[in-house]
Amino acid sequence: MALRFEVLGRFNRARAAQLTLPHFECQTPLFMPVGTQGTIKGLTTNQLEDIGCQIILGNTYHLALRPTSELIDELGGLHKFMNWPRALLTDSGGFQMVSLLHLADITEKGVTFQSPVDGKPMLLTPEESIQIQNRIGADIIMALDDVVKTTITGPRIEEAMYRTLRWIDRCIAAHKRPHDQNLFGIVQGGLDPVLRDICVRGLVDRNLPGYAIGGLAGGEDKDSFWRVVAQCTAALPEDKPRYVMGVGYPLDIVVCSALGADMYDCVYPTRTARFGTALVPEGVLKLKHNAMAKDTRPIDPTCACMVCKNYTRAYIHSLVTKDAMGSQLLSYHNLYYMMQLSRNLHSSIVEGKFPEFVCNFLQKMFPKGDVPEWVCNAMEVAEIDISSCCAPFRKD
Amino acid sequence: MKFVLKALGNGTARAGVLHLDSVAAAIDTPSLLLSTRKGLPLFTSPDLLSSFPSPDSRLLHVSPLHFLEGLSIKTISKIGGLHQLVGLHDCGFAAFPRDSIQCLPEATATNKTGASFETPCGRLLIKPAEYMEMISSMKPELWATLADEVPAWVSDKRNKTSVDRTIKWLDECIALSPVSGAIVGGSSLEERRRCAQEVATRNVSGYWIGGFGLAESMDERPALLNAVTEALPEEKPRLICGLGLPEEILQGVAAGVDLFESTYIYHLTLEGFALTFPLDGTQINALNLAPNVAGTDPRKINLRATAFRKDATPIVEGCSCYTCQNHTRAYINHLLNVHEMLAQILLEIHNTHHFLGFFGLIREAIKAGRFEEFRKDFVRSRYDHLVEDSSEPVLLAR
Numbered sequence: 169m170a171l172r173f174e175v176l177g178r179f180n181r182a183r184a185a186q187l188t189l190p191h192f193e194c195q196t197p198l199f200m201p202v203g204t205q206g207t208i209k210g211l212t213t214n215q216l217e218d219i220g221c222q223i224i225l226g227n228t229y230h231l232a233l234r235p236t237s238e239l240i241d242e243l244g245g246l247h248k249f250m251n252w253p254r255a256l257l258t259d260s261g262g263f264q265m266v267s268l269l270h271l272a273d274i275t276e277k278g279v280t281f282q283s284p285v286d287g288k289p290m291l292l293t294p295e296e297s298i299q300i301q302n303r304i305g306a307d308i309i310m311a312l313d314d315v316v317k318t319t320i321t322g323p324r325i326e327e328a329m330y331r332t333l334r335w336i337d338r339c340i341a342a343h344k345r346p347h348d349q350n351l352f353g354i355v356q357g358g359l360d361p362v363l364r365d366i367c368v369r370g371l372v373d374r375n376l377p378g379y380a381i382g383g384l385a386g387g388e389d390k391d392s393f394w395r396v397v398a399q400c401t402a403a404l405p406e407d408k409p410r411y412v413m414g415v416g417y418p419l420d421i422v423v424c425s426a427l428g429a430d431m432y433d434c435v436y437p438t439r440t441a442r443f444g445t446a447l448v449p450e451g452v453l454k455l456k457h458n459a460m461a462k463d464t465r466p467i468d469p470t471c472a473c474m475v476c477k478n479y480t481r482a483y484i485h486s487l488v489t490k491d492a493m494g495s496q497l498l499s500y501h502n503l504y505y506m507m508q509l510s511r512n513l514h515s516s517i518v519e520g521k522f523p524e525f526v527c528n529f530l531q532k533m534f535p536k537g538d539v540p541e542w543v544c545n546a547m548e549v550a551e552i553d554i555s556s557c558c559a560p561f562r563k564d
Numbered sequence: 565m566k567f568v569l570k571a572l573g574n575g576t577a578r579a580g581v582l583h584l585d586s587v588a589a590a591i592d593t594p595s596l597l598l599s600t601r602k603g604l605p606l607f608t609s610p611d612l613l614s615s616f617p618s619p620d621s622r623l624l625h626v627s628p629l630h631f632l633e634g635l636s637i638k639t640i641s642k643i644g645g646l647h648q649l650v651g652l653h654d655c656g657f658a659a660f661p662r663d664s665i666q667c668l669p670e671a672t673a674t675n676k677t678g679a680s681f682e683t684p685c686g687r688l689l690i691k692p693a694e695y696m697e698m699i700s701s702m703k704p705e706l707w708a709t710l711a712d713e714v715p716a717w718v719s720d721k722r723n724k725t726s727v728d729r730t731i732k733w734l735d736e737c738i739a740l741s742p743v744s745g746a747i748v749g750g751s752s753l754e755e756r757r758r759c760a761q762e763v764a765t766r767n768v769s770g771y772w773i774g775g776f777g778l779a780e781s782m783d784e785r786p787a788l789l790n791a792v793t794e795a796l797p798e799e800k801p802r803l804i805c806g807l808g809l810p811e812e813i814l815q816g817v818a819a820g821v822d823l824f825e826s827t828y829i830y831h832l833t834l835e836g837f838a839l840t841f842p843l844d845g846t847q848i849n850a851l852n853l854a855p856n857v858a859g860t861d862p863r864k865i866n867l868r869a870t871a872f873r874k875d876a877t878p879i880v881e882g883c884s885c886y887t888c889q890n891h892t893r894a895y896i897n898h899l900l901n902v903h904e905m906l907a908q909i910l911l912e913i914h915n916t917h918h919f920l921g922f923f924g925l926i927r928e929a930i931k932a933g934r935f936e937e938f939r940k941d942f943v944r945s946r947y948d949h950l951v952e953d954s955s956e957p958v959l960l961a962r
Contacts, residue, residue: 207899207906213890215611235873235898243876243894251890461634464643474611478651480643486602486634490684492905493604500609 169377170307171350173409177518180551181401181428184517187409189307190348191247192254194222196409196430197513199421199506200257201438205230206250209438210496211503213252219473219500220507223255223307225433228300229264233285237303245305256306257433259413260297263315274314276331294338298351302344310380311339313354318388325358332356333370340374352411354382355400359392368403378409381429385414390542394423398549401428418447418509422529423543425513426522426550437506441498444488447505449532453481455498460485473504523552530557565705565742565769567593567801567822571931576793576820579930582623582801584656584705586647589619593801593822594813594930596923597625597658598916599665599830602635603650606830607905607912610651615886615913620920622655625805625825627663628698629683629690637701645703657704660746660772661690662713664806664827669713669778671722676729679710692736699740708772708803709737711746715778723750726775727759734766742769744803751780753791760795770801773821777806782815789819796820810922811946814939817926829919833911836868836900838879841945843921861946865893867911872897885917886910 172188187194200223201208201216208216208224216224226246231237243249246256262279266272272281278293294312301309312335314328336353343351353371357363371379381400384393397412401424404410411431412424421432437447444456448468454460455467463481475484475497487494516525526547530539537559547554566583570592582591598605603626605613613621626646631637635649643649646657662669666684673680678691695710710733712726730748737743745768749756763771773792780788793802805825807816813824832839841863865872865879875897878888887896887910899907929938 205898205902205904206895207904210905210909212609212612212886212906212909214886215609218611230902234902235894239874239894242874243892249892249895249898251895461636462639464639478610480649482635482639482643483602483649486631490633491601492607492908493601493609495905496607496609496909 169350170346170348171377171409173378173407175407177520179517179520179522180426182426182513182517182522182550182552183428183430184514185409185430187430189223189255189350191256191307192222194255195511195514197421197425197517198222198431198510200225200431200433201503201506202227202433202435203250204435205234206246208499208503209442210492210499213250215500216252216503217254219504220511221254221503223257223431224252226256226258226304226306227264228258228261228297228304229268231258231304232261232300237300241303241305245303247305255308256304257308258301258304258306258310260310260312261292261300262297262312266315274328274331276334278312294335295342298339298342299344302349305345306349308350308352308378309343311336311351311353313356313382315354315356315383316358317386318359318383318392319386320358325356325360326363329357329363329367333367336371336374336376340376350377352376352378352380354380354413355404356383358383359388359396361395361399364396364399365403368400372403372405376408378411379404380411380413382413384412385416385434390540391545393420394427394542394546397424397429398427398546418506418529419533419543421509422513422526423546423550425517426526426547426552428550437502438499441502442489442495444494444498446484446498447502449529450535451533455481455485455488457485467501468505471501471505471508473501475501475504523554526552527554527557530554567770567799569798576790577817577930577935578798578820578822579927580801580822582822586705587619587622587654587656591619591623591656592927594817594923594926595620595623595823596920597623597803597823597825599663599825599827600624600626600630602630602633603646603652603657605912605916607833607909608916609909612886612909612913613652616917617920617924620923621916623823624652624655624657625663626657626659626702626704627661627667628659628695628702629661629667629681629688630663631698631702632683632688633685637697641701645701647703649702656706657702658706658708658744658803658823658825659699659702659704660708660774660805660825661695661710662774662805664777664808664825665830669711671712671714671718671726674712674726674729679712679733692733696737696740706742706744706770706803708744708774709734709746711748711772711774713748713775713778714750716751716780716784718750720752723752723755726750727755727762730759730774731762734763734768738766738768744768744770744772744801746772746774747792748775749788749792750775751784751788753787756788756791757795760792764796768800770803771796773802773804774806776804777808777812782812785812786815786819789816789821793820811943813922814926814942817930817935818939826919829912829915832864832915833908836866836907836911837864838867838896838911838914839864839918839922840880843918843925863945867893867896867907868900869897879914880918883914883917885914887914887917
């Protein structure tokens with residue numbers, strides 16, 4: 169184990185913690201921006217530090233293709249290659265393989281696919297995935313799991329869950345650097361609570377440094393989504409970090425944190441920035457709209473970032489989707505927003521003000537009190553009273 | 565705005581100092597105007613702008629035409645002008661429509677009512693009154709009057725008309741000061757002289773020399789430049805656009821031009837090039853130039869080349885720019901390979917830093933009285949790596 173996880177404060181299921189990794193001391197809950205190819209699109213590492221990013225994701229699939237894990241290793245690891253002094257997390261490569269390559273196939277050996285470079289048949293095994301991640305050198309590495317979409321039903325889900333458990337043992341055996349890289353297991357099992365439970369127990373038995381809840385954020389309905397997260401966070405050990413993969417929207421992060429999750433990743437903030445959408449307390453602001461051309465207010469008057477302090481919506485409107493600078497400035501703001509959300513989650517839990525924070529958050533996003541039912545149900549399970557922000561039930 | 569001459573080099577190259585209210589320190593000339601899109605550099609974000617050497621990086625070129633794509637004059641005025649708009653309070657802006665990349669003068673469509681430009685919004689006809697409104701809302705420190713720029717191949721009649729029109733528009737624009745009077749004249753020595761003489765009689769605070777970089781040859785350019793500068797009073801600053809390459813900048817300096825807008829950094833950056841020639845004053849020669857493929861320019865490297873895949877050194881050892889202080893050739897090679905925006909950001913930062921250093925060398929050489937020598941050395945260094953091998957009838961790369 170190469171991490172320390174110390175809970176500093178709680179509110180019912182929610183926790184604020186210090187996660188000490190080889191390269192950085194982090195505070196959770198936290199959001200991890202995705203730097204797919206060894207860079208967060210359009211931002212420099214010093215800007216990421218300025219914003220307060222603690223951990224960045226790298227995608228094993230992309231990096232193994234270009235510039236290759238061997239080259240990264242030769243040049244001293246990904247931290248050195250991209251000059252990021254803080255923490256890094258790499259995924260296993262499995263998800264990209266299945267989602268990006270329509271000819272990918274999963275067998276007991278591993279994921280077989282056609283190389284996008286020359287079309288040759290290739291095989292990504294659990295062993296190979298861990299070896300690649302060992303070479304890349306991230307603080308946290310992910311086990312290769314058999315991931316299925318939650319929209320699929322039938323025996324495939326059970327098969328995938330058991331295979332994930334068999335593969336975790338192969339990952340553990342192949343892992344050459346347990347003293348400076350933390351191997352996280354990933355809970356699978358679709359939307360089936362029985363399967364999820366078996367998977368959690370199996371992974372917890374292996375006594376891993378941390379656990380991820382996988383297979384979500386893929387199109388399932390929100391009601392199913394939160395229930396799986398709730399079940400897993402209830403069953404996973406208290407003293408280890410819990411990472412919900414692929415999440416996501418600020419609202420989802422607040423709910424999952426209330427239910428006891430600690431870490432999140434998603435391409436959403438940076439991707440939506442490139443399409444001209446800004447994250448704001450009210451939800452989103454579409455800078456492309458013609459109405460923005462005359463709006464001389466900042467994107468978010470409550471935001472302290474460089475973009476909101478210096479630029480008007482009108483100016484950003486003139487840049488977005490047309491000039492690289494538009495992408496840069498909006499990505500900067502959106503990531504700042506996510507980092508501020510992370511900081512607020514952490515500090516409100518530590519200071520014992522978590523319910524107030526949640527209510528405030530929901531009030532801004534749903535000023536008419538129309539908080540979605542799934543959020544109300546989840547908060548009930550989390551034992552957070554949000555009645556002050558929900559419109560009273562009407563009997564007409 | 566104040567301009568003071570400090571030194572005259574051999575010939576008519578000169579060193580001066582430009583004082584602008586918005587820029588704390590005085591700017592030494594000859595100096596570069598950084599290119600912008602809508603007031604900000606193409607890739608270097610505002611928080612990284614401050615890492616460039618100051619104050620020589622504080623002069624920015626803005627084209628008013630860029631804003632036609634989505635920001636009305638009214639909104640710009642409401643926000644308070646350029647400084648407020650782009651959040652840069654310690655920079656000086658020089659405004660003129662042509663940017664030599666996307667906003668190009670379209671001489672065939674220009675007529676007596678206005679100047680035509682090809683822009684990302686299509687072909688636009690800009691009338692002097694409209695132009696004045698744009699300038700008033702933007703409030704740049706320097707700006708040029710509207711010009712009718714024509715390429716080198718137009719008829720004498722068309723060329724003469726362009727001079728008449730440009731002078732007429734100057735008289736229409738001159739009310740708003742301080743203004744740089746635009747000088748055109750194509751590739752006719754006579755017309756160039758005539759236009760410069762006319763503009764010299766007007767009450768302007770400086771001169772903007774247009775119409776270059778429009779198909780005139782390198783060889784005919786010096787005479788045309790001199791025809792302009794010889795007719796202008798010494799004490800007012802001269803701005804030029806359309807000279808991109810270092811050799812062309814040197815032509816402009818030799819003729820007595822003070823401020824330059826160039827697209828060199830843009831083209832280098834987009835094509836994956838980084839400047840590497842020495843900036844410490846050592847003579848540029850074959851020993852300190854980049855090893856390269858025969859025939860290519862040894863004063864820069866192309867980071868797309870596979871030779872750099874594992875090169876863990878910075879672009880230039882000892883360069884104090886953000887890119888060289890933080891990243892390696894290998895990383896930039898990777899970014900270019902996977903088409904990541906960070907590649908252009910890092911390259912623009914380095915190339916801007918380096919090109920500003922080039923202007924520093926120019927100023928030093930002028931002050932030391934050896935500008936012509938510096939110029940000859942620099943131009944020759946393009947080919948210095950080629951060695952004559954007497955046993956072969958061809959030039960070989962070293």
